[in-house]
Amino acid sequence: MKPKMKILFFFSIILPTVISLTRFTVPESAQIGHRIGWISGKKEESVTPKYFVVFPDEQTSKFLKVDERSGEITTIAHLDYEKRSKFDIVAVRVEESGETIDILVEVDDENDNSPSFADSSVKLEISEFAQLGTSFALPTVTDGDGPKFDVHRFVILQGNVNNVFKRIMV
The missing domain is CATH 2.60.40.60 (Cadherins)
Incomplete structure (x- = not known):
């Protein structure tokens, strides 16, 4: 033992x-x-x-x-x-x-990477009669941030000035 x-x-x-x-x-x-x-x-x-x-x-x-x-x-x-x-x-x-x-x-993780589209401009045709909240498909966007700050959707903030919408990340 x-x-x-x-x-x-x-x-x-x-x-x-x-x-x-x-x-x-x-x-x-x-x-x-x-x-x-x-x-x-x-x-x-x-x-x-x-x-x-x-x-x-x-x-x-x-x-x-x-x-x-x-x-x-x-x-x-x-x-x-x-x-x-x-x-x-x-x-x-x-x-x-x-x-x-x-x-x-x-x-x-911090939101330190900007999202980017494959193309620098995106053309969408949206009817003036489209209802608020209507969703439209966009090309794939890439974001180098982790899941906490990854891009989920974009919203239009401003009206149709010269047929160009401004986009921001939400």
Whole structure:
């Protein structure tokens, strides 16, 4: 029985338990150097490192920096929701408990891409007797934003001046 107990004890030392998940949200327009937050929720200044930080993929370390002494998480590159919407970090508390903290940084989508039509102009013939709220098919529109800000429909805001309608996104 003693060999089994030694193996169990060995694994409990090597593999610390994941105790918490810390979640942050950062706008995709955040400037380089933007403070996202602190691992523990507050600044922890120390001469020696308080955390051992692991970036599960090499790309995360190109966008985010974690100060191992204070626990501060900052941006070191411009973020773009449409290219990457979340980043995972693992921090292990060096002192005391050896607690493992999973950190999820989610990028908040912003309406930063304009919709565009395949053709620069669209010609629709609409009867002057068309009822309000009548829908008309338009060519496919593309929008580089995520689903939160994707184009769903357009409405006519102004009257028929020189046979040209002005369109806006709603």
